[in-house]
Amino acid sequence: MPTIHYLTTADAIATAAAHFATLPRIGIDLEFDDMRHRYGRHLALIQVFDGTEVYLIDPLPLPDMAADLEPLFAVLRDPAVAKVFHSCKSDILLLDEVFSVNCRTIVDTSVQFTLLAAEDNNISLGRLIQAELGFEVDKGEQKSNWLKRPLTEAQKEYAANDVLYLFELTDRLSARLTELDRADWAAQENLALEAVRYGRDDPRPWSRNAAKYKISAQEMPMFRELFMLRDTVARQLDRPPYHVLSNDRLAELARNPLETALQLRTANGLHPELKRSPYAEQLLAIGTTDLEPDAPLPPEQRKFPFRRRLNGPAAARADAREALLMALKSHLTTDHGSTMANMVLSNRLIADIIELGTEAALRPWQQQLLKGSAEKHGEDYASIEQPF
Incomplete structure (x- = not known):
């Protein structure tokens, strides 16, 4: 050493x-x-x-x-x-x-x-x-x-x-x-x-956990308020949120909320601070209040998948681009192996190419490799170079 x-x-x-x-x-x-x-x-x-x-x-x-x-x-x-x-x-x-x-x-x-x-x-x-x-x-x-x-x-x-x-x-x-x-x-x-940056100001920080636990639209307001209360308590205690309330327990409470003081006193899996004022009252209020659903996001913050925005002839064109990319991935696998094929045409990159084209979605080395396989196997690479 x-x-x-x-x-x-x-x-x-x-x-x-x-x-x-x-x-x-x-x-x-x-x-x-x-x-x-x-x-x-x-x-x-x-x-x-x-x-x-x-x-x-x-x-x-x-x-x-x-x-x-x-x-x-x-x-x-x-x-x-x-x-x-x-x-x-x-x-x-x-x-x-x-x-x-x-x-x-x-x-x-x-x-x-x-x-x-x-x-x-x-x-x-x-x-x-x-x-x-x-x-x-x-x-x-x-x-x-x-x-x-x-x-x-x-x-x-x-x-x-x-x-x-x-x-x-x-x-x-x-x-x-x-x-x-x-x-x-x-x-x-x-x-x-060098261009990697931290994503700041997530408008709905609870959404990823909600998706993981298959929270329904009806359960979402409850889940949201519990998530935010947990975060407030965790920040005050300077403890990780899961020390206050585990993700599993959070999902359980969204589906079966605490509505009475007796239920709160006997509830398991809650940090003691959640059973003390003012958080105890807030927790019971969440379980007994008719909560408003999430407000619609401003247009600039909406992240609808590109394919969900298409129908009719446009959807058919997107399907054709995807079919070509899947064929090219098969050719890449033949030419360079499955590991390299996944590096050039992962599922995420395929979705990006369908919308943005290879020039915007891929690094130059990936474009070079993909174009080489397309030419070798007689595929129309030019049709996917530009944005949709």
Whole structure:
């Protein structure tokens, strides 16, 4: 294990960041809590590898986390310094959501591995290290409470391992991609990661859970109000919402609401705060009030699937585009294998192409591969290039 620097002050972080700014690349990872031990998403640790030594940057002791981390954030924004991650989307979403920081010049080893088309799913860092470097790293601290201090030595070693092997991995994967003439594919995918942003201001944050639990239109107002009450209590307690009321119990109460004080007192699966004023009264009011259904969303917020907006000849044209794309997916499978076919024409991408065309929906490397299979098998690629 190389030297591990544990940084807890703004001055130490600024000094380290000045060093990172002189390097061609750094390996980086974040540990954060996402509604696991506290309400919301909280940065807990930043790990950086400079090629020789590991820096564990602890943001929790900082008086002003955003301001004191700004020297490091400046490096993340600097396109001259490559940032090597493994499976970085969660990390870059957190940086955008909490700090409005957008990384530049990202190299993601997960993206690189995926483009080798060896497997159809994302590979964990531990599995990638084992596959490429031939040894195992201890992942026992993966579900640690990273907000608890002091960190244990096991946590520090785990955190260091998350960045220690990134350079060796990306170099190996880059060489294999070059041999396959796919280095530019990885460059396109990594460049696209710079545009990933956190989706703010969901007008109906309860809708995803409602769909999962098959909440009916009649049950939806009850589910909505329970969801929002749970969120209010969770925010006040600084606890994850599921500590206040599990998703399963939330769905049960939407179908069988609490209507009396006796029912509330004897109800199981509720955080004690829900049985105290003022939340107890609010919970009973939800169960005994004739609630209004959701108001219609403004037109700009409505997300009706494209195909549901079509009928008659337009629907027939869309069906023809889909049939062609399914045929092309079969050809891609024959030419390049099922893993690559799914990367070029996943179900989501097929839906996007039907509406937007290949030029807008696909990266250039995907367009090139798809066009090559279309020409080889005599299919009309030109008919799906442009928007519907």
